[in-house]
Amino acid sequence: MPQDHIGFYDPAVCSLKDFQELTTQQTSHADVPLASDVQKNVPIYAAQSLASDLAQERRRVLSEWAWVLGQGPGVFVIKGAQPNLAAIDQATETYLQIIAKEKAASGSGADHFAAAGSNDRIWNSLQKLCLTAPEVFAQYFASPMIDAACEAWLGPNYQMTAQVNLVHPGGQAQQAHRDYHLGFQTAEVSATYPAHVHDLSPLMTLQGGIAHCDVPIESGPTKLLPYSQLYRPGYAAWRREDFRADFEERYIQLPLEKGDAIFFNPALFHAAGENRSADIERMVNLLQISSAFGRAMETVDRTAMCLAVFDALKAAQMDEVSLDAVIASTAEGYSFPTNLDSDPPVGGLAPRTQQALLKEAVLSGWDKTTLATELAAMAERQKA
Template sequence: MSHKTVNHPKDNQYPLNLKLFNEFCRQKTQQNTYPLAQSISNNIPIYEGSDLRLAVDSDLTQHYKNEFSHILEAGPGVMVIKNFFDNKNDLEQMSQVFDQLLKQQGKGTGDHFAKGGANGRIWNVFEKSALYDSAAFIHYYKNPLLQMVAQSWLGPNYQVTTQLNVIYPQGKAQQPHRDFHLGFQENEEIRRYPLHMQKMSQYLTLQGGVAHVDIPLEAGPTQLLPFSHQYELGYLAWRDPDFIEYFKDHYVQLPLDKGDALFFNPALFHAGGENKTSNIDRSVNLIQVSSAFSKPMESVDLYKIIQTLYPELLALYQKDLLAGLSLDSILTASCDAYSFPTNLDTDSPIGSMAPKTVKELTHEALINKWDYSEFKDKLLAHQQKRQS
């Protein structure tokens, strides 16, 4: 019996192919593929947030999720939701929090894909805003549309991280890129991952952004290259000069109104646009949602966040102002909703296959109306028994 041998991989095992990339990017989005979309513009499906809110907690929810997941995987890889926030006061309250945090820290540094210090950047603004203003945080992140979109791509028990990005007037565009995970690695490191792992990276994260101001085309909305996520070697290609030039010749942009949201596959080639205005600070809250099976990009102290939020959560819950999907949305965003990793010696599952999560503990606390002191004690005990 003869046996086939497997060749050892070589550094040049992944030759880039711009012609194949072009074939992917020349595809067209058909309206009949996404019947729930309000329209198609520049190959990008556009949905109306008010329609989605009517569908929340109905049989239609799954139909929307099916369309979203198809867009993100087999379709153009990007979509827009108009009026993602219908209550603009919730948006404005968070904008004021962002303004105060920017004043405290300055512009920030270390933009991965633009000149450091040129733009306004708040890393981990998710945790910082929760600790700064609990009420504003709760009203912002209880939005059930965030949960609908996140679950369509990642399933339940995801983890949210966010970063504020402000491109000031006359601010230059970012370099085109792919995003976390492998979009934040150098090519030498990417080559160490087999191709199936490179492709898998896109399934671990959902990228998004919420417009906190009106963003006309001249203010530099995100530059997008629909279908570019389908090119398997894209994590090795986005730095290549030929691919950069192709992106600059073929990207599209859509204007966004305050409260609109953009969501896309992290493997999509994209870049923050050039702000050609003299009077618009192009402010976007960048949303990065990680699968329960994935390491998120930023370290977020969810124990500290939920301990800070609990008094406000309890007050809203007792007044019947927080229930159903809104309650589930804010608890998923602000708690660790996944049981692992943990210390199974001290945090053994009782009556189920997995130990109790912080989300489950917090929900139990609200139902039983634990006061802050009792919740804090049980939260600390939960944290301690999960440590090695």
């Protein structure tokens, strides 16, 4: 049977040779003309110089990034994606307070693909930052570059989630893996999904990270194998020892500076690196962004977030592009699921979204009581 006609993937028949042929490709600057540099096969984009292209030729930028993530090396870096370093520092301080509070309450546990004690993790750091420090949250997510990267792979109305990972000096590396959805299933469960669902899974999420400090190589930035997302049976192969050994021989790492962002296809073979430094507490806010058409990994109370950040958004008086970026990371952007008896489409094919409601509230100068009333009414209409 031709490879393209295989209905299900079996780890036993995965070909390391085919995997190696795909992952020895080279990225040329002609492939990524908007990039300022290509390092170790990874396109590097300078946010400051790319800003005019994003404003004037947005679809050209998004198309290039979509190619990189899908057919290209599978990963790119945006230098200075969040240039507001004060907002990052304020978010860092808030996250450290949250870590201390959570450790005092329950101690620390094991992380995905890493041993317990090597790091501190904040699950749902998105909502926790928003509710704890809404003014900081508003400035932190006011990044048109991050918003554009999410839209390039997932389209509009994506669902932002985030988890902070703080890796201490001496923190051990993760094992090579793929990520959510099928990457978070056992090998046995993953094998029950048809091959075409293995193709679908990477289209449902985007992995990203915002550096909260300078991340030199010795501190263990993410280990990556460019082009490995192209190996279609990769969700069946990544647990095999020969594939993991090949990854360990050929992975690359890129240093990051505070405010840089990295984005990669969730099917890319990757793993957090070992923190070999003596004194660098490596903090990265890991973004896991989901398609409007998929299911996010974490439950997020977006109504509570809308109410928490509302006054900060009114006071910030930011430009509309930045406002849209914050709202995209805050409110629900998709109309469904809903109850079409009580929440029918008005003036279109889909009911109004929470994002549209929050934006109107900010631009029209509503008070929080009015917003709370309208959000509650929207939630009531959506109930079965």
